[in-house]
Amino acid sequence: MNNSDVIRRLRQQLQQLEQEVLQHDSRLPASQKKLMQDTERFNEQLFYQSGAQLGPCIMQISNSIAHLEKMLKGNISNGTIMLACEQIQDRFTAVKRALSTTDIDVKAAQQTKASRIAKAKKRRQQSHSDSGFDWIAAGVMHNSHQLYDELKKHHNWVLKFEQKIESLQSQLESCHSADKIALQNEILLVHRRLGKCRKAISYIEDRIQAFERPYKSYNR
Incomplete structure (x- = not known):
């Protein structure tokens, strides 16, 4: 040629x-x-x-x-x-x-936007006040360490799901047409799991806030 x-x-x-x-x-x-x-x-x-x-x-x-x-x-x-x-x-x-993959990317963008709005709303609702009682703050951290460990674990899962989605999308390059639908469905499934994990993170953060609120209220 x-x-x-x-x-x-x-x-x-x-x-x-x-x-x-x-x-x-x-x-x-x-x-x-x-x-x-x-x-x-x-x-x-x-x-x-x-x-x-x-x-x-x-x-x-x-x-x-x-x-x-x-x-x-x-x-x-x-x-x-x-x-x-x-x-x-x-x-x-x-x-x-x-x-x-446009539909998949749109769904991911929607989830990201929803997560950003939820976090912004949560920040507005949170009260930031210094207690001045170091011993109370230390006690809260000691009793709620399991919640923080769980939060860290879910953040790690989010990272793994994001990496999995990136890997699956790269496989579409060489994917046979007969397998493409199955691969796209798998990507959507991982996106759902990612969405559930992000919702779990929001729930855990709410539990941490609820756990600490009595101590903050005590100092107001």
Whole structure:
């Protein structure tokens, strides 16, 4: 395959992907666009892009193909050209994966927003007053250490679930089409578990606050 054929095939591949992206972006509700406007969906080495819409990625891939075409006309080593081709293919793969995971990413953004609102509400409700009784504070910490241990354990689970979701999403790149639905369902299941774990964290934090409230009230 000569250089012209390489560029021609890449542009054909890009044209097909662009049509898929245009359809994807046109179906996005305004609420989802607003919800994910600051969400980074790609590694910064692949794209400079944020938000649910994938249109900006097409232009960046097009620029990469144009740059490759200039490289092919110059005195550039085969290794450098191969690397550039691999990077372009990585970008194609990343956009394909993003097309299939938008619903999952939206659900994750909704959970993150709900968690942020809940935490902000909780902060407004909490009373911050210094007791001045160090011995009472020490007693509270001593008796409630199990609650804090449980809180730490759930935070660790959140991290593991987030890492699991990232790993599963990366598997979609090489996943056979027949297995894709099952893999996406698994990702949704882990998202549900992540949501339950975050709710458990909020519950534990409420229990800690309720446990300590009598001591704070005593000092007011």
